[in-house]
Amino acid sequence: MSDMSGQYFTTNEFAKMCGVTKHTLFYYDEIGLLKPEVVNSKGYRYYSFRQSYLLDIINVLKKAGSSLQEIREFFQNQNTSHLITLLKQKQTELELEMFRIQRMQGILGSAIKMTESTLEASQNVPCVEECDVEYFIATPLEVGDEKDYSVKLSEHRGYCEERSIQHEFPIWSILNKESFESGDISWAYVANKLKVPIIDEKMIKKPKGLYAIMNHKGSYDTISETCFVIQNYIKREGMKICGDVYTVDLINYFSEANPDSYIIRVSVQVMV
Secondary structure, three states: OHHHHHHOEEHHHHHHHHOOOHHHHHHHHHOOOOOOOEEOOOOOEEEOOHHHHHHHHHHHHHHOOOOHHHHHHHHHOOOHHHHHHHHHHHHHHHHHHHHHHHHHHHHHHHHHHHHHHHHHOOOOOOEEEEEOOEEEEEEEOOOOOHHHHHHHHHHHHHHHHHOOOOEOOOOEEEEOHHHHHHOOOOOOEEEEEEOOOOOOOOEEEEOOEEEEEEEEEOOHHHHHHHHHHHHHHHHHOOOEEEEEEEEEEEEOOOOOOOHHHOEEEEEEEEEO
16 A cells, blocks of 8 residues: 555545545546546545646646537547647637627626616607617517517527627617508517627618607507607607607616516607
8 A cells, every 4th residue: 555655646635636626536537537547446546646637638628618528539539639629629619709708798788878878867858869870680570569579579689699799788679650650559670779780681770860759658558658749749849750760678677577667768760
């Protein structure tokens, strides 16, 4: 045993030296990833100093995103060419993950900024603003009822996620001019505002120009009341409706359980 203790580490010693737990070493042994170099007649495990290098490889590849199965396959065919291929693969995956993180940071940042500004804004008071051109990724709504909206919203989110489309957080809905004027609130699109225009069949443009704007407080079920107020405001100010209607959820079910507390901004393109 004296020779054994001089040449090998016990499981506890090896775990402490390598900065892992004994349970981790037991698991690696169980799945055949890193088996002890010696197991004596009493079942005690012993590891060699050389095996610390193998554990170092495992830890580096794990941090780079490799699964234990991938690492085990690498050990089965360990050579420089295989290592380069594996590291390049992990480098590509990390770059994609960094892009996803940056995308989500942008989405959350826009949500925070818009929600904070909404708390300071006035509601149910129409006004006119000059707005710059804006671009949206938009999914058409086939029927326009609540069920269709939910299905299409889910489809829309999946489309954006699969393509890693950089957009802002708030949900927009678009109503065509004819529906708005007739009082039939039947949504044409569900959308998200893009940070920059992209080449995509689902991208649409909100034109630059004058917009009659009003913050509606309440659910979408009562938004027709605000639309009626805006229509009267437009007529009273001697303006005409010349484009579609854009609504954006400033505060919705993400932050408020009660739909009566929602705040939805309605923007109608007008001309003097």
